[in-house]
Amino acid sequence: MQKNDHNQLSPPGLLSCRWHLLDLPWEDVLVPHILSCLPLQHVVRLRRVSKQFHGLVQVYLANCRTFNFSIGPSVPKEAFCEMLKDNKVLQNLSLQNCSDWVTDKELLPVVGQNPHLQRVDMSGCASLTRHSLVAVSLSCTHLQHLGLAHCEWVDCLSLRSLADHCGGLRSIDLTACRQLKDDAICYLAKKCSALKSLSLAVNANITDESVEEVAKNCRGLEQLDLTGCLRVRNQSIRTLAEYCPKLQSLRVNHCHNVTESSLDPLRKRDVTIDVEPPLPRALVLLQDMLGFAPFINLQI
DSSP states (O other), X not given: OHHHHHHHHSOTTTTTOOOOGGGSOIIIIIHHXXXXXXXXXXXXXXXXXXXXXXXHHHHHHHHOSEEETTSSSOOXXXXXXXXXXXXXXXXXXXXXXXXXXXXXXXXXXXXXXXTTOOEEEOTTOTTXXXXXXXXXXXXXXXXXXXXXXXXXXXXXXXXXXXXXXXXXXXXXEOTTXXXXXXXXXXXXXXXXXXOOEEEOOSOTTOBHHHHHHHHHHOTTOOEEEOTTXXXXXXXXXXXXXXXXXXXXXXXXXXXTTOOHHHHHHHHTTTXXXXXXXXXXXXXXXXXXHHSSOOOOOTTO
């Protein structure tokens, strides 16, 4: 009786109407407003639900502008290739969680069909070769940010190719790219004068020549990492202070030939430096004698 009463109160045809999530417009609603809010690994799992969901996810992947594989679990090779096979609109690509297996074979097709890439992070991808960097430089001429930390396959020729074709580069991380020497860094500085962030850390081949060339050509530089560059000296740091008024951060830890005489002018400009200034000698003596550093007004 209650069931019949309920049917009588319902508008005609209401109970026979069935709405499904997939009835919503895919490209106008589901892709930009629902799938884009989910973690990538969750979106990929939706492909297993049904053929329709598989089709929806493929539409999403083909229109995705950012693939950040540095977040979440490691991505299998087969999944990587499947996810990116139809995408031609990529702007940001991070491969850190693919570093154990990604090679030129997987990366080159992706780079070749995505000329709009602006940010690429290949940090730690030890199985790539110089061919990947050359491909990026030739295909992605609008590139602005590039991560190559711990990519020891980066050599002078591939970096020159990058400098020749990606003059709008804003940041590049060359940490532990140990094949690189002064000539390659100087060439990069001349061609990519818009650089704002540069890391040359952990490279014993880098000398004052590189730092001075960067300072004189990249006058909008804001961040420079020279950690562990043992051959860098005070002279180039003074040049940096003279030519780079926008510098905000300088890392010189383990640069044993860089002293406070060159760092002090930068400190006075509120540049963030990763080594502490030395204590005044009198305070050091008191600290040694007492075992702690008492507060002393040094301006008295």
